[in-house]
Amino acid sequence: xxxxxxIGAGNLGSVVAGIAAKGGxxxxxxARDAEKAQAxxxxxxxxxxxxxxxxxGEIVVLAVPYAAFEDLxxxxxxxxxxxxxxxxxxxxxxxxxxxxxxxADSSAAxxxxxxxxxxxxxxxxxANFGATLGTGAAxxxxxxxxxxxxxxxxxRTLVDLVTSAGLRAVDAGSLKRxxxxxxxxxxxxxxxxxxxxxxxxxxxxxx
Amino acid sequence: xxxxxxIGAGNLGSVVAGIAAKGGxxxxxxARDAEKAQAxxxxxxxxxxxxxxxxxGEIVVLAVPYAAFEDLxxxxxxxxxxxxxxxxxxxxxxxxxxxxxxxADSSAAxxxxxxxxxxxxxxxxxANFGATLGTGAAxxxxxxxxxxxxxxxxxRTLVDLVTSAGLRAVDAGSLKRxxxxxxxxxxxxxxxxxxxxxxxxxxxxxx
Numbered sequence: 001x002x003x004x005x006x007i008g009a010g011n012l013g014s015v016v017a018g019i020a021a022k023g024g025x026x027x028x029x030x031a032r033d034a035e036k037a038q039a040x041x042x043x044x045x046x047x048x049x050x051x052x053x054x055x056x057g058e059i060v061v062l063a064v065p066y067a068a069f070e071d072l073x074x075x076x077x078x079x080x081x082x083x084x085x086x087x088x089x090x091x092x093x094x095x096x097x098x099x100x101x102x103x104a105d106s107s108a109a110x111x112x113x114x115x116x117x118x119x120x121x122x123x124x125x126x127a128n129f130g131a132t133l134g135t136g137a138a139x140x141x142x143x144x145x146x147x148x149x150x151x152x153x154x155x156r157t158l159v160d161l162v163t164s165a166g167l168r169a170v171d172a173g174s175l176k177r178x179x180x181x182x183x184x185x186x187x188x189x190x191x192x193x194x195x196x197x198x199x200x201x202x203x204x205x206x207x
Numbered sequence: 208x209x210x211x212x213x214i215g216a217g218n219l220g221s222v223v224a225g226i227a228a229k230g231g232x233x234x235x236x237x238a239r240d241a242e243k244a245q246a247x248x249x250x251x252x253x254x255x256x257x258x259x260x261x262x263x264g265e266i267v268v269l270a271v272p273y274a275a276f277e278d279l280x281x282x283x284x285x286x287x288x289x290x291x292x293x294x295x296x297x298x299x300x301x302x303x304x305x306x307x308x309x310x311a312d313s314s315a316a317x318x319x320x321x322x323x324x325x326x327x328x329x330x331x332x333x334a335n336f337g338a339t340l341g342t343g344a345a346x347x348x349x350x351x352x353x354x355x356x357x358x359x360x361x362x363r364t365l366v367d368l369v370t371s372a373g374l375r376a377v378d379a380g381s382l383k384r385x386x387x388x389x390x391x392x393x394x395x396x397x398x399x400x401x402x403x404x405x406x407x408x409x410x411x412x413x414x
Binding site: 098103104105138139140141170171172173174176177179180181183184186187190191194196197198201202203204205206207 | 305310311312345346347348377378379380381383384386387388390391393394397398401403404405408409410411412413414
């Protein structure tokens with residue numbers, strides 16, 4: 001059982017904070033806007049604060065857009081070292097919906113790991129729409145959270161949190177697989193944007 | 208309704224030939240080994256032949272490994288011009304299961320299109336395990352064939368064939384999205400290889 005800090009109080013941040021409250025022993029929510037952080041953390045019995053406040057969680061979830069990573073890392077010099085740092089982002093170029101903002105042979109998670117070498121970066125949640133994380137299902141299929149990372153202990157810590165919260169967690173391999181997870185997240189967003197699927201559906205993992 | 212040539216008589220070739228027989232007006236199966244081609248085509252009431260024989264279908268499905276594309280194209284100078292050329296491949300480096308054989312910002316489909324500029328290349332079927340194409344379902348979810356391509360008519364021709372055969376077909380956008388489809392195919396193969404899912408499951412598309 002684990003304490004979790006979620007940075008970001010948007011759609012996915014709120015849902016992941018809910019998972020952390022269910023599966024962990026305490027959740028802290030930090031956002032640029034203290035009221036938004038409080039609105040997410042309050043109902044979960046967690047603590048709230050603003051970006052720049054000390055992170056208290058063993059797991060730190062970056063639930064902010066990829067474009068905000070650089071500023072966020074600058075706001076936390078050294079603070080992520082030794083932490084399980086969870087990247088939930090889909091680095092889509094939202095001006096075109098046709099490209100990613102990261103090098104094609106890399107990923108947001110890899111860029112993050114390179115920027116914060118002391119952290120144990122894990123990619124997770126990006127291939128799930130928020131609604132399926134909230135309800136625990138995509139249509140008739142239990143929601144599966146795909147988790148990729150190079151540090152086995154960090155990955156296990158996150159897998160345990162997710163399963164303790166009642167969701168399925170699946171080890172998707174090394175952090176290199178974040179490239180493929182971000183491709184899935186990207187395609188899923190384009191399919192929902194084109195109304196081929198709803199924002200409550202997406203790619204469900206079937207045994 | 209359409210005639211289809213399937214080149215390749217392996218697992219996926221057989222399944223796609225079955226879809227073509229159901230959804231189209233005739234199927235031709237070509238393989239290096241005439242007996243294997245006949246074994247697939249015979250029960251479907253189709254014609255069989257060897258690679259190098261004239262292709263008779265309006266749709267030509269390349270159901271051979273990506274590594275065999277170059278030889279196959281060399282065996283068919285000009286023959287694919289004007290055809291709907293369907294790429295079902297997952298260009299995985301099977302010696303490592305950790306990389307693709309195509310440039311990270313490209314795809315097997317794009318490489319194929321560049322090699323055969325006169326053809327209308329469509330990416331399809333690569334994100335479906337053969338079993339889910341055969342049964343029409345991945346667990347409780349109807350099998351969805353994701354189809355990407357730059358030629359709207361070619362894409363529609365293939366979508367019609369797939370839906371006529373009783374499967375769901377979903378327009379996944381331009382041929383550029385083949386990069387993401389191949390990432391899904393790749394990840395799905397690594398998950399099955401690691402026994403996280405079975406070869407009868409995979410990523411199912413939920414509305």
